[in-house]
Amino acid sequence: MGEHGSGRWQRRKAARPDEIRDAALALFVEKGFAATRMDEVARRAGVSKGTVYLYFENKEALLRSVxxxxxxxxxxxxxxxxxxxxxxxxxxxxxxxxxxxxxxxxxxxxxxxxxxxxxxxxxxxxxxxxxxxxxxxxxxxxxxxxxxxxxxxxxxxxxxxxxxxxxxxxxxxxxxxxxxxxxxxxxxxxxxxxxxxxxxxxxxxxxxxxxxx
Amino acid sequence: MGEHGSGRWQRRKAARPDEIRDAALALFVEKGFAATRMDEVARRAGVSKGTVYLYFENKEALLRSVxxxxxxxxxxxxxxxxxxxxxxxxxxxxxxxxxxxxxxxxxxxxxxxxxxxxxxxxxxxxxxxxxxxxxxxxxxxxxxxxxxxxxxxxxxxxxxxxxxxxxxxxxxxxxxxxxxxxxxxxxxxxxxxxxxxxxxxxxxxxxxxxxxx
DNA sequence: CCTCAATAACTGACTGGTCAGTTATTTTTT
DNA sequence: AAAAAATAACTGACCAGTCAGTTATTGAGG
Incomplete structure (x- = not known):
């Protein structure tokens, strides 16, 4: 990836996994794992559902990572x-x-x-x-x-x-x-x-x- | 309950709701509400799924009752x-x-x-x-x-x-x-x-x- | 500085399986 | 035989996970 830089997307990209983890934690805690939809995690993290799957294998891996x-x-x-x-x-x-x-x-x-x-x-x-x-x-x-x-x-x-x-x-x-x-x-x-x-x-x-x- | 005679089924019938509640409680506690299937509750209570719905409106009512x-x-x-x-x-x-x-x-x-x-x-x-x-x-x-x-x-x-x-x-x-x-x-x-x-x-x-x- | 192609990041419609709740049918009780 | 209880087959909504396509970013050539 670019070493130097016009940072907007670069920075966001690096922060993504953490943003998704935070969103997931909040929802898992509030509603429980099974009752939390991946769509919701994505929306809360400000991305689309597909993006979540770019960074995490599946729902369970996301939980583990959190x-x-x-x-x-x-x-x-x-x-x-x-x-x-x-x-x-x-x-x-x-x-x-x-x-x-x-x-x-x-x-x-x-x-x-x-x-x-x-x-x-x-x-x-x-x-x-x-x-x-x-x-x-x-x-x-x-x-x-x-x-x-x-x-x-x-x-x-x-x-x-x-x-x-x-x-x-x-x-x-x-x-x-x-x-x-x-x-x-x-x-x-x-x-x-x-x-x-x-x-x-x-x-x-x-x-x-x-x-x- | 049965005033006369063949008490076996009478008694079972009267006990049903409690048996179902016990089964539901055990599973809700173990796996959580969302991850518990009604089929499972029924099987554990020794009845079919339809029977559960004879005694309880829906899944949430079952939880409340429990x-x-x-x-x-x-x-x-x-x-x-x-x-x-x-x-x-x-x-x-x-x-x-x-x-x-x-x-x-x-x-x-x-x-x-x-x-x-x-x-x-x-x-x-x-x-x-x-x-x-x-x-x-x-x-x-x-x-x-x-x-x-x-x-x-x-x-x-x-x-x-x-x-x-x-x-x-x-x-x-x-x-x-x-x-x-x-x-x-x-x-x-x-x-x-x-x-x-x-x-x-x-x-x-x-x-x-x-x-x- | 401005194309324009190559690539990285992202999107959202779609699919296949699952499960809450319903209904037609069978079994048991009276 | 009629009523009550129970069943098992069924239906439709929902959702995890996928993928073909879109948009942003970089970098090279003009």
Whole structure:
């Protein structure tokens, strides 16, 4: 392709796949994979249906691409941020949760958890990929931090694996909720307040001082 | 039902709608509404497709019926059980969570949260019904209990509305998980242990003193 | 600078299969 | 035998995926 250039079409061409992915993600999240028509994806991306098939094999390949392309950079960034963090385990938990919420709660990935949950049954391979390479990887960050905190005496001794899931559950819940019932029904759901309350209760709950049992 | 005699077919006939609902629920949860074929629902219920249309207007009416018929009795029972409960707020929270998990974690309703989350976008009216008449109603049970506990000095002062959501989030998360990623990927998810850990951390987290029990 | 041909990007009408819903027919019950 | 229940064959709308044709872009020759 042209190295130099009269850019209008060149630039658009390079951006196409991403534009199509964004359109597809939005619709897959909103209506589900099966109920989304390729015509619609195309229209939303500002192209014709034929063009979508220039960049993606078929509908399923488009779904795969949406999940894989969007997830990788976000996760890498999160891991880097954690690796470079210094401070108490408690602060790191706070940072992880804020980070996660900034990324998945608002960004383009916001709808991914709902999409994956809804389609896991129909695309087991993709679900496996997501579970192994995304969820587990993210959970490990929490689990390690919790183990660190226990070792340092900040947190009381507890099942770190279960607690890591506990730390994430309200986050996942919140982002799924935002894209389902919150849209049509549960309008008085305030994610920010909810996440704050979670941080508050969770950190109190695992604190070494308040140990029960 | 049959006042006299050959009861076998009578009974079957009376049970049909429920059998069809169960079949439909299982498939809707597993594959999603759009990807489920009416032929399949019928086959699973042990009847032909035409029969399904003897009992339900159309596919959407079947979905509505699945949600509404299954939910009402369970919710009523839960409220009754709570109304008759005496003891500390802490015990009541424990009872509510166990109750919820016994009902939604294992029973026939097990898949409902996933189904509603996945289809809320395509059926806003149904989502609204579910949100108002089911979720809010269930949440009120938790919220009242928390307010009671705060008033009695068992729990520290906190945002009861947010805390009620926090109490439920891991439960919802767990039952959604069981029907999505846990099926194909995250096999080492142990719901019982997870719920136990939740009870433990949550109750410590909202405890007034820091000394539980 | 202005053709004009070659190529890259894109389009939308068309096809073949699928599936929700209907209807004519058969089976079961009374 | 009549009525009720159930079936299986049928219909028509819909949609993923294709492909023959159109439009934009580049580049060479005049």
């Amino acid at each position: 999940v894989e392309e969007l997830v990788e950079p976000a996760l890498a960034q999160a891991e880097a941020q954690v690796a470079g963090h210094h401070g108490s385990a408690r602060d790191l938990i706070r940072a992880l949760i804020s980070q996660w919420w900034a990324m998945v709660g608002h960004g383009r990935l916001s709808g991914l958890p709902k999409l994956m949950v809804a389609e896991a049954g129909n695309f087991p391979e993709l679900a496996r990929y997501f579970s192994e390479k995304v969820v587990k990887r993210a959970r490990r960050l929490f689990q390690r931090t919790l183990e660190l905190g226990i070792a340092q005496g900040e947190f009381r001794p507890l099942d770190a694996a279960a607690a890591a899931r506990l730390a994430m559950a309200p986050l996942v819940y919140a982002s799924i909720w935002r894209h389902s019932l919150a849209c049509c029904g549960d309008e008085d759901f305030d994610p920010e307040r909810f996440i704050q309350a979670h941080l508050d209760v969770f950190l109190s709950g695992i604190d070494a001082a308040g140990a029960c049992e | 949600v509404e018929e299954l939910v009402e009795p369970a919710l009523a029972q839960a409220e009754a059980q709570v109304a008759g409960h005496h003891g500390s707020a802490r015990d009541l929270i424990r009872a509510l969570i166990s109750q919820w998990w016994a009902m939604v974690g294992h029973g026939r309703l097990s898949g409902l949260p996933k189904l509603m989350v996945a289809e809320a976008g395509n059926f806003p009216e149904l989502a609204r019904y579910f949100s108002e008449k089911v979720v809010k109603r269930a949440r009120r049970l938790f919220q009242r209990t928390l307010e009671l506990g705060i008033a009695q000095g068992e729990f520290r002062p906190l945002d009861a509305a947010a805390a009620a959501r926090l109490a439920m989030a891991p439960l919802v998360y767990a039952s959604i998980w069981r029907h999505s990623l846990a099926c194909c990927g995250d096999e080492d998810f142990d719901p019982e242990r997870f719920i136990q850990a939740h009870l433990d951390v949550f109750l410590s987290g909202i405890d007034a003193a820091g000394a539980c029990e």
